[in-house]
Amino acid sequence: MSDDDGGFGPDNLPYGVFSRPRGERRIGVRLGTGVVDLSALGGHLAQASLNPLMAAGRREWTAAREAVVAHVVTGPPVIPLSDVTMHLPFEVADYTDFYSSEQHALNVSAILRPDSPGLSPQWKHLPIGYHGRSATVVVSGTPIVRPSGQLAEGVFGPTRRLDVEAEVGFVVGTPGRRIATDDFAEHVFGVTLVNDWSARDLQAWEYRPLGPFLAKSFATSVSPWVVPLDALATVPAPPQSPEPLGYLLPAGPAFDLRLTVEWNDTLVSTPPFASMYWTAAQQLAHLTSNGASVRTGDLYASGTVSGPERDQVGSFLELTRNGAEPVKLADGTLRGFLENGDRVRIAGTARSVAGTEISLGSVSGTILP
Ligand SMILES: O=C(O)/C=C/C(=O)CC(=O)CC(=O)O
Ligand SMILES: [Ca+2]
Numbered sequence: 219m220s221d222d223d224g225g226f227g228p229d230n231l232p233y234g235v236f237s238r239p240r241g242e243r244r245i246g247v248r249l250g251t252g253v254v255d256l257s258a259l260g261g262h263l264a265q266a267s268l269n270p271l272m273a274a275g276r277r278e279w280t281a282a283r284e285a286v287v288a289h290v291v292t293g294p295p296v297i298p299l300s301d302v303t304m305h306l307p308f309e310v311a312d313y314t315d316f317y318s319s320e321q322h323a324l325n326v327s328a329i330l331r332p333d334s335p336g337l338s339p340q341w342k343h344l345p346i347g348y349h350g351r352s353a354t355v356v357v358s359g360t361p362i363v364r365p366s367g368q369l370a371e372g373v374f375g376p377t378r379r380l381d382v383e384a385e386v387g388f389v390v391g392t393p394g395r396r397i398a399t400d401d402f403a404e405h406v407f408g409v410t411l412v413n414d415w416s417a418r419d420l421q422a423w424e425y426r427p428l429g430p431f432l433a434k435s436f437a438t439s440v441s442p443w444v445v446p447l448d449a450l451a452t453v454p455a456p457p458q459s460p461e462p463l464g465y466l467l468p469a470g471p472a473f474d475l476r477l478t479v480e481w482n483d484t485l486v487s488t489p490p491f492a493s494m495y496w497t498a499a500q501q502l503a504h505l506t507s508n509g510a511s512v513r514t515g516d517l518y519a520s521g522t523v524s525g526p527e528r529d530q531v532g533s534f535l536e537l538t539r540n541g542a543e544p545v546k547l548a549d550g551t552l553r554g555f556l557e558n559g560d561r562v563r564i565a566g567t568a569r570s571v572a573g574t575e576i577s578l579g580s581v582s583g584t585i586l587p
């Protein structure tokens with residue numbers, strides 16, 4: 219990452235939607251510490267959301283990126299981020315969350331189900347997921363109000379085990395159904411960072427047998443920046459055994475993304491995305507394999523990203539062993555789960571197709587009572 223652009227140089231150019239005071243929403247790309255207004259380029263770039271561009275398909279995406287790169291080299295004005303408000307960059311259609319980190323699944327199982335630790339029998343045969351709530355996907359910086367709910371039998375109140383999940387989101391551009399893994403890049407527009415906030419006490423009480431419901435539907439935060447697939451270098455997917463069924467093959471590309479999790483400005487974890495078991499192409503193939511359709515603006519998230527080390531986990535449930543082993547923050551205070559006023563920032567870096575280190579931006583949220 220070069221010092222002067224902070225990972226937001228001309229090899230990156232993630233898209234976002236910004237406004238200036240009393241101004242309308244516009245599409246821009248991040249350049250250094252500012253944003254370049256793309257409205258002068260016209261067409262799908264002169265809109266208030268990324269959806270029209272996302273709906274236009276892969277050829278248009280590549281053409282738009284070429285036009286943006288050509289525009290950026292002419293030295294256009296860069297509006298400082300401090301002068302703009304960032305918005306949700308696209309209208310979220312459906313939101314789906316997967317569970318594709320083997321290490322995360324093993325950790326959670328050992329912590330929450332010590333009587334039967336390990337992967338569930340289908341785990342290596344299909345990418346497990348659930349359908350979430352798109353209406354509560356919010357842009358980074360939106361305060362997160364501590365949810366209330368049933369915490370245990372006869373107890374309704376504010377969650378005492380509010381947690382984060384560091385994830386990578388994939389944004390669908392072109393609609394489709396029964397999408398082959400080879401067609402991943404025809405349908406997926408780009409990548410954004412996701413924090414899938416989770417209330418562990420609600421979750422433990424409500425989730426069997428149908429899975430997460432209110433424990434995760436209250437808020438999901440996303441970065442304001444969508445990094446186009448065209449910007450990202452790919453790496454080979456990790457080996458899978460047993461071999462998945464044919465509709466999940468070939469596995470498709472993997473991405474060497476490195477995340478960081480900061481709790482009140484203390485770096486507590488560095489989750490490695492390259493270690494994910496199921497690829498984003500397999501997740502999309504599975505999601506649509508029954509004939510279900512995806513549409514422009516669908517967001518699907520990887521699942522919590524956890525590596526093998528204690529300081530590589532993507533949730534505080536894992537980091538603090540369900541609160542039993544608190545972490546010490548830089549100010550000397552101890553934390554098991556989130557307290558009111560706490561702030562979490564998930565950031566990430568990637569390798570660009572040009573071989574440079576680029577930033578995925580960040581997703582932050584502060585907890586309100
Ligand atoms: O294993 C469990 O009981 C629970 C797991 C999760 O809460 C994780 C989830 O939402 C899916 C993921 O992010 O990997
Ligand atoms: Ca999740």
Ligand SMILES: [Mg+2]
Pocket residue numbers: 350413414415416434435436437438439
């Ligand atoms: Mg959520």
